[in-house]
Amino acid sequence: xxxxxxxxxxxxxxxxxxxxxxxxxxxxxxxxxxxxxxxxxxxxxxxxxxxxxxxxxxxxxxxxxxxxxxxxxxxxxxxxxxxxxxxxxxxxxxxxxxxxxxxxxxxxxxxxxxxxxxxxxxxxxxxxxxxxxxxxxxxxxxxxxxxxxxxxxxxxxxxxxxxxxxxxxxxxxxxxxxxxxxxxxxxxxxxxxxxxxxxxxxxxxxxxxxxxxxxxxxxxxxxxxxxxxxxxxxxxxxxxxxxxxxxxxxxxxxxxxxxxxx
Amino acid sequence: xxxxxxxxxxxxxxxxxxxxxxxxxxxxxxxxxxxxxxxxxxxxxxxxxxxxxxxxxxxxxxxxxxxxxxxxxxxxxxxxxxxxxxxxxxxxxxxxxxxxxxxxxx
Numbered sequence: 001x002x003x004x005x006x007x008x009x010x011x012x013x014x015x016x017x018x019x020x021x022x023x024x025x026x027x028x029x030x031x032x033x034x035x036x037x038x039x040x041x042x043x044x045x046x047x048x049x050x051x052x053x054x055x056x057x058x059x060x061x062x063x064x065x066x067x068x069x070x071x072x073x074x075x076x077x078x079x080x081x082x083x084x085x086x087x088x089x090x091x092x093x094x095x096x097x098x099x100x101x102x103x104x105x106x107x108x109x110x111x112x113x114x115x116x117x118x119x120x121x122x123x124x125x126x127x128x129x130x131x132x133x134x135x136x137x138x139x140x141x142x143x144x145x146x147x148x149x150x151x152x153x154x155x156x157x158x159x160x161x162x163x164x165x166x167x168x169x170x171x172x173x174x175x176x177x178x179x180x181x182x183x184x185x186x187x188x189x190x191x192x193x194x195x196x197x198x199x200x201x202x203x204x205x206x207x208x209x210x211x212x213x214x215x216x217x218x219x220x221x222x223x224x225x226x227x228x229x230x231x232x233x234x235x236x237x238x239x240x241x242x243x244x245x246x247x248x249x250x251x252x253x254x255x256x257x258x259x260x261x262x
Numbered sequence: 263x264x265x266x267x268x269x270x271x272x273x274x275x276x277x278x279x280x281x282x283x284x285x286x287x288x289x290x291x292x293x294x295x296x297x298x299x300x301x302x303x304x305x306x307x308x309x310x311x312x313x314x315x316x317x318x319x320x321x322x323x324x325x326x327x328x329x330x331x332x333x334x335x336x337x338x339x340x341x342x343x344x345x346x347x348x349x350x351x352x353x354x355x356x357x358x359x360x361x362x363x364x365x366x367x368x
Binding site: 063070107138147186232239245 | 265266267268269270271272273274275276277278279280281283284298299300301302303304306307310351352353354355356357359360361
């Protein structure tokens with residue numbers, strides 16, 4: 001019996017249902033059978049789909065992988081794939097929802113620090129793959145009128161992330177990846193919060209701690225708060241030194257003048 | 263001090279400092295010192311650099327799409343992958359090495 005020829009879109013949607021939701025009803029009639037049945041043929045695609053995504057996440061989340069063990073990781077990822085299948089054809093973009101998934105994933109709930117470690121790993125992944133960007137030339141700021149200087153806000157380099165974490169995820173991350181068991185056993189997983197900066201420098205990807213006040217000041221400037229307003233909350237540190245460090249490191253790629261008066 | 267005056271002077275100081283830092287020797291760039299990064303991150307960075315011209319588009323990307331790497335036969339595992347709802351495992355990796363991070367069934 002001949003069914004109406006489906007459109008490409010219909011076939012793609014049916015194959016997607018088969019891959020993601022294991023629902024073969026729409027697609028199996030259109031699979032050429034033979035010695036190997038349609039279901040088994042689709043299993044090959046399903047298996048490749050799942051194992052490719054599992055490998056992608058294992059590469060993006062190596063510390064999470066080691067913390068929970070290979071078997072747990074693989075099974076957690078299978079559940080994740082069903083709830084968050086890829087929306088981009090780029091595997092490097094896949095998995096940014098994984099930290100949120102982990103924080104709601106009951107079997108991992110005994111590891112309260114795990115979602116923080118995952119968030120840190122995603123920031124490293126982002127630092128690795130972000131586009132290159134020309135740093136802001138500090139000379140351009142010299143040309144500003146005095147009245148304009150209080151209205152300056154900055155655009156953070158696309159490889160950089162500012163993270164605030166309840167747990168010392170940076171210590172856990174590094175010790176796990178360095179296989180440093182002595183440090184691991186000495187870590188107090190509740191010794192937080194920590195304020196982190198992840199970025200790609202010419203020398204490589206770096207994760208470093210900032211003081212809370214310097215972190216808040218930097219976050220405010222990069223979220224569009226003008227300098228004069230950001231300085232209102234800057235009490236116990238030298239803002240010009242922090243700012244100089246960002247500028248010299250090429251951490252900003254542009255500035256703009258906030259129109260609203262601070 | 264007026265906050266705009268403060269902001270202006272903070273920015274001027276910062277720019278002066280930044281230019282001084284950038285002008286000082288020891289700022290030689292382009293030398294890759296990746297020793298501070300964990301090995302896994304170094305490996306990922308190297309993969310990324312090797313694949314610079316081959317950005318994205320799903321297939322054939324980095325090591326993420328290597329079918330042969332999988333420990334499972336092509337179709338073998340997916341047929342058994344329907345038990346994801348009955349997930350009763352506990353994490354069983356390096357988490358056991360963290361004090362107070364012990365895995366207990368709750």
